[in-house]
Amino acid sequence: MAMLKTVLANLLQPSRTRAPADMPPVPQTYRGALVHDAGRCTACGTCAFVCAPKAISFTQVPGISVSWHFFIGQCSFCGLCEQNCPTHAISLETAVPGVMNNAAGDGLRLESIIALKPCTRCGAAHVPLPESAMGSQWSEEEKGYCPECRRWAASAKLRSAFIPAETATPAASPALEGAGHD
Amino acid sequence: MSILSRVVAIARRKSPWICRLNAGSCNGCDIEITPLLSPRYDAEQLGIELHGTPKHADIVLISGTLTHRSRKAILDIYDQVPSPKAVVALGSCPASGNVFAGSPTVLNESLDTIVPVDVWVPGCPPRPQAILDGIARAAKLLEEGATRSQLARSLQGQQAQPQPQPAQPDLTQPELARCEQGRP
Ligand code: SF4
Ligand code: SF4
Ligand code: SF4
Numbered sequence: 001m002a003m004l005k006t007v008l009a010n011l012l013q014p015s016r017t018r019a020p021a022d023m024p025p026v027p028q029t030y031r032g033a034l035v036h037d038a039g040r041c042t043a044c045g046t047c048a049f050v051c052a053p054k055a056i057s058f059t060q061v062p063g064i065s066v067s068w069h070f071f072i073g074q075c076s077f078c079g080l081c082e083q084n085c086p087t088h089a090i091s092l093e094t095a096v097p098g099v100m101n102n103a104a105g106d107g108l109r110l111e112s113i114i115a116l117k118p119c120t121r122c123g124a125a126h127v128p129l130p131e132s133a134m135g136s137q138w139s140e141e142e143k144g145y146c147p148e149c150r151r152w153a154a155s156a157k158l159r160s161a162f163i164p165a166e167t168a169t170p171a172a173s174p175a176l177e178g179a180g181h182d
Numbered sequence: 183m184s185i186l187s188r189v190v191a192i193a194r195r196k197s198p199w200i201c202r203l204n205a206g207s208c209n210g211c212d213i214e215i216t217p218l219l220s221p222r223y224d225a226e227q228l229g230i231e232l233h234g235t236p237k238h239a240d241i242v243l244i245s246g247t248l249t250h251r252s253r254k255a256i257l258d259i260y261d262q263v264p265s266p267k268a269v270v271a272l273g274s275c276p277a278s279g280n281v282f283a284g285s286p287t288v289l290n291e292s293l294d295t296i297v298p299v300d301v302w303v304p305g306c307p308p309r310p311q312a313i314l315d316g317i318a319r320a321a322k323l324l325e326e327g328a329t330r331s332q333l334a335r336s337l338q339g340q341q342a343q344p345q346p347q348p349a350q351p352d353l354t355q356p357e358l359a360r361c362e363q364g365r366p
Contacts, residue, residue: 017224053274053281072224073277073292076306097304099316108277108302 012057023096031077031092034070038112040089041068047081056081063116063125068072072097072112087133120144194240194266195325199227201239203259206288207246211272215243218310228318236262241320243313244297245272247282248289248344254321255295260297268300268320268329269293273307280306298330 043066048056055074060066082090100108116125126146134143142153204212218225219232233239236259274280283290293299300323301347303316312313323329
C-alpha cells in the first residue's frame with residue numbers, strides 16, 4: 001500500500017535525476033574552468049613556479065610580447081596559481097570546463113599574449129603593470145616607466161625627501177641625472 | 183545508408199555500453215564514475231550501462247596515469263572491444279600524467295599515442311555530469327560513424343588494404359610476464 005502511495009505521489013513529478021547540463025549549485029570557492037586575464041598579468045612567473053604539474057609555461061618574442069600558456073590536460077585544479085597570483089589575473093570559475101573532442105592539443109590549451117610596451121622614459125620594452133597594481137603613488141607619466149626607470153624614480157623621490165631641493169647641486173636634479181638607469 | 187544500418191546507428195547512440203579501465207589512476211576519477219551510475223546522476227537515462235567485460239562494450243572509459251605496466255593492458259583491452267568503438271579519456275592524467283609526470287614508472291605521453299581517443303573530459307577529477315556529457319558525445323560520434331577508429335577503418339576500406347590484425351596476446355604466458363613485456 002505504501003508503495004502504491006509513493007508511486008502515485010511520484011507519477012506526475014518531473015524526473016529527479018540530473019541531465020548533463022543541469023548543474024547543481026556549487027560553492028563560490030568551487031574550482032572549475034581556469035580563466036586568465038592578459039590585461040592584469042605581469043608575466044611574473046609566480047603561477048608557473050607554484051604549479052606542481054607544470055601546467056603553465058611562458059614563451060616570448062623578445063622585444064614584442066610574452067605569452068602565457070596553460071594546458072588543461074596537465075592541471076589538477078588545485079587553485080594554487082589563483083591564490084598566489086599577485087595581480088589576481090588568474091581565476092578558477094565555478095563553471096565546469098567543457099568536454100573536448102580533439103586530441104590533447106588545441107582546445108585544451110589557453111594562450112594569453114601580453115604585449116610589451118616601450119618605457120616612456122628610456123624606451124626599453126617592458127611588461128606594463130596593470131593600473132590596479134600601480135596604485136596612486138605614481139604620476140601619470142611614471143606609470144609608463146619600465147621597472148628600472150621606476151626604481152630610479154623611486155630613489156630620486158627618496159633622495160629629494162632627505163636633501164632639500166635648494167641645497168642639491170644642479171647636476172643632481174633628476175632630469176639631468178636620468179640619462180642612464182642608475 | 184540502408185534503413186537497417188540507420189536503425190543500428192541510432193541504437194548505438196541510444197544504448198552505449200561502457201567498460202571502464204583504470205590505467206593507474208589515483209582512484210579519484212573512478213570514484214566519480216560511481217555516482218554517475220547511481221540514481222542521482224543516473225547514466226541509464228541515456229541508456230548507458232556498465233559492463234564488466236570489454237567484449238560487450240561500445241565505449242571504453244580510461245582513467246588515470248599511464249604506467250609502463252598498464253600500456254600493454256590498455257592495448258589488450260582496447261583490442262578486445264568490438265568495432266565500432268569509442269574511447270573517452272577521463273581527467274588530466276591520460277592527457278599528460280598530471281602531477282605524476284616525470285615519475286620513473288609513468289609513461290610521459292598522452293593516451294593518444296597508445297589508442298585513438300575521441301573525447302577528453304577535463305578535470306581532476308571531472309564532475310559526474312561532465313563524464314556523462316563525455317559519454318553522450320562519444321555515443322553521438324559512434325552514431326555518426328565519426329569516432330577516430332571508425333574513420334581510420336573507413337579510410338582503410340577506401341584504400342582497399344588488408345586490415346592489420348590486432349596483435350594477439352600470447353595466452354600461454356602468465357599475466358604478469360605479459361605485462362612485463364611492455365616495459366622498456
Ligand atoms: S598570471 Fe599572475 S602569477 Fe601568473 S605570471 Fe601573470 S601576474 Fe604572475
Ligand atoms: S590550478 Fe593548480 S595545477 Fe592548475 S594551473 Fe593552477 S597551480 Fe597549476
Ligand atoms: S585526473 Fe586527477 S582524480 Fe583523475 S586519476 Fe588523475 S590525479 Fe586522480
